[in-house]
Amino acid sequence: MIPQFFGNADAPLYGVYLPPKATPRDAGVVLCYPFGQEYMRAHRAYRQLALLLSKKGYHVLRFDYRGTGDSSGDIEDGVTAQDWIDDVGLAVNELRESTGVSSIAVVGLRLGALIAGVACAARNDIDQLIVWDPILDGFEYEHELLQEISNEKPSMWGGPSSGNLHDTEGSIHFNGFRLTQKFRESMRKLSLRDARPTTVKKILQAVSHEAPGFTDLKAAWQSHPGYRYQLAPAPHDWNYVDNFGGILLPQPVIQAIVNAMD
Amino acid sequence: MKERALRIGKPTPLIGIASEPDNFNPDLPAVLILNSGVMHHVGTCRLSVKIARAIADKGLLVVRFDFSGIGDSEPRRGALSFEESSIAETREVMDYLQKTRGISQFILYGLCSGADASYCTGLADERVVGMMKIDPYCYRTWQYSLRYYVPLLFHMDRWQSFLSKKIARVVGGKKDKAPNEIAGVDEQYFEVPTYTRRFPPRDQVAEGLRKLVARDVSVFVAFTGGEPEYLYLNQYRQSFRDVDFRNLLRVDYYPEANHIITQLDYQPRIVAGIADWVLNVARGRIANPDANKTAAA
Secondary structure (H helix, E strand, O other): OEEEEEOOOOOOEEEEEEOOOOOOOOEEEEEEOOOOHHHHHHHHHHHHHHHHHHHOOOEEEEEOOOOOOOOOOOHHHOOOHHHHHHHHHHHHHHHHHHHOOOEEEEEEEOHHHHHHHHHHHOOOOOOEEEEEOOOOEHHHHHHHHHHHHHHOOOOHHHOOOOOOEEOOOOOEEEOOEEEOHHHHHHHOOOEOOOOOOOOOOEEEEEEOOOOHHHHHHHHHHOOOOOEEEEEOOOOOOOOOOOOOOOEEOOHHHHHHHHHHOO | OEEEEEEEOOOOOEEEEEEEOOOOOOOOOEEEEOOOOOOOOOOHHHHHHHHHHHHHOOOOOEEEEOOOOOOOOOOOOOOOOHHHHHHHHHHHHHHHHHHHHOOOOEEEEEEOHHHHHHHHHHHHOOOEEEEEEEOOOOOOOHHHHHHHHHHHHOOHHHHHHHHHHHHHHHHHOOOOOOHHHHHOOOHHHEEOOOOOOOOOOHHHHHHHHHHHHHOOOEEEEEEEOOOOOOOOOOHHHHHOOOOOOOOOEEEEEEOOOOOOOOOOOOHHHHHHHHHHHHHHHHHHHHHOOOOOOOOOO
């Protein structure tokens, strides 16, 4: 694993490049993380996915959007969802230029799938898009988080609360991370249903469970000649927080994605 | 402040990020931020990043890195337990910084298992001059018992729950649920740290703390409301009445915060508190690098 900073020197992004561990292909994969606690919990699964892809000969780059992970800044610095879409572009360019690969695939999980999908639709140089348990649009994601907050039960016996709330400035506090009003406004403009990744040759919608939204996206995208839908049943609660630091490793989906990369 | 990715050691490097202050001074201690459980070096709720940047802005070099097999560091071959490898790898990072940057004093930060690794490394390596630990080893006092058991009397549901657990353990040999069972996730899809946290006997830790005090190591311990074994601010001092901390100990208690501090309103307070404490310790060290009698409390 080769950790590196790339992109704008004033606001660098952090990524980890994994070179091929088999006969190198002329192809690279960019992995786009989900947001917040889901990012923390998905790190292990992404590391494993990257490793399996590298064993198939792919160049792999997983990276942190600005204001997240090890990348510069903070989401409170006025970061928008469009910035993250731009960051996907920077990561794609970085992988292409640093390795010289001709073909690029982009994988995104949850909010990362929405960001990746919109980013790929705006470009004409992406060969494959894989959306894993995708968030369909910004409204849906906001609704999901707000619903979780309103359903939250008070902690038993007066212990500390989660701190999840919707504050007076319009930010959502969720499991230790903040989704600012500015970010939310920009995120609401994003929709996978409306995104038309027509120049992408292959699309895989990999899902760990059935959900109405996944079916909606399937309906919107299935006319694409390279579209495929795959159900790989696996646990999917990326927001689960405990005191043990337990994290998900949903092997069936990881394997489905790796298999789709043949 | 600038940040740089590090690869420390061969053939399987430890991956880390150095937060470098604008005016680097090798006479000041560097701060190492250790993993908590299997969370990578970004830290729970990105706290390690926030702490590292806040400290670097005050002029100290900070490195947050992943132990082998965690986060971005690949597993290393060998038969060392986590308890052993965490000490060895923290020392390896200290060696690296001593060799490449001329730093000879270090302050360690860790939460939960990271706190345990900080303590154990501090005992093993005299270059450690300070340690900041969140939810470290702690021990009950009579006041703890009072605060824990008396409220039980007024809450029948808690009392019933307490008794039923005790009875189930005695009668049925009932064990605590595994983390994956609590999460409701099949074991094969759920990873938990290999490190099983067990508090050493109190006397053993008291002895260790006396050794640290004898070396003038500054210690900052903070407890959250997520640590069920800790119930009030002075519990730490009272549980170690037989240790004369002089002015080397600071204790904070954040009862409204949970173990991984998801409360966003709390985070800045904690980050600022740690950065200020680290700066005070560092200033004390640079003012008196040999005897190091000055410390923050």
